[in-house]
Amino acid sequence: MLLMTSSESVIDVLRSAYLEELETVMNYRTNSIVLEGVRAQEIKESLEADIAEELGHAGELGQRLKQLDANPPGSAAFTAQQESLQPPEDSTDVLAVIDGVLDAEDGAISTYQQLVELAQAADDPVTEDLAVEILADEEAHRSEFRGLRKEYSGD
Numbered sequence: 001m002l003l004m005t006s007s008e009s010v011i012d013v014l015r016s017a018y019l020e021e022l023e024t025v026m027n028y029r030t031n032s033i034v035l036e037g038v039r040a041q042e043i044k045e046s047l048e049a050d051i052a053e054e055l056g057h058a059g060e061l062g063q064r065l066k067q068l069d070a071n072p073p074g075s076a077a078f079t080a081q082q083e084s085l086q087p088p089e090d091s092t093d094v095l096a097v098i099d100g101v102l103d104a105e106d107g108a109i110s111t112y113q114q115l116v117e118l119a120q121a122a123d124d125p126v127t128e129d130l131a132v133e134i135l136a137d138e139e140a141h142r143s144e145f146r147g148l149r150k151e152y153s154g155d
C-alpha cells in the first residue's frame with residue numbers, strides 16, 4: 001500500500017474534487033439542454049444556476065492547489081464516474097435527472113466531508129475552511145433538489 005503524508009492526501013483529494021466538479025458541470029450543462037417538456041423548466045433553471053456555482057468551486061480548488069505548490073489536473077487524469085447523471089433516453093424524464101443530481105450532490109458532500117477531516121489532520125486550516133464553505137453549498141444544492149424531487153414525484 002502506498003502511504004501518503006497527510007498534506008499529500010489533501011492535495012490528492014483537492015485534485016479529485018476538482019475533476020468531480022468539472023464532471024458535474026459537464027452533466028448539469030448537458031441535462032439542462034436535453035430536458036424538455038412542460039415539467040422541465042424549473043429543473044433547467046436550477047441546473048443553470050448550479051453550473052455557475054460548481055464551476056466556481058473548481059476555480060477555488062484549483063487556486064488552492066496552486067497555493068500548495070501543486071496544480072489542478074488536465075483531462076488526461078479524468079475518469080468519468082457519474083453514471084446516473086447521463087442524459088436520460090426520454091428527454092422529458094425529469095425525475096431521472098433529479099435522481100442523478102442527488103447522487104452527484106451526495107458524492108460531493110462525502111468528498112468535502114473527507115477533505116475537512118484530512119485538512120484538519122494535516123493542520124491546514126485554509127483548505128479546511130474552503131472545504132467547509134463548499135460543503136455548505138453542496139448541502140444547499142442537495143436540499144433544493146430534494147424539494148424538487150418531492151414536488152415532481154407527487155403528481
Ligand SMILES: [Fe+2]
Nearest residue numbers: 021053054057
Ligand atoms: Fe460543487
Ligand SMILES: [Fe+2]
Nearest residue numbers: 105108138141
Ligand atoms: Fe453541488
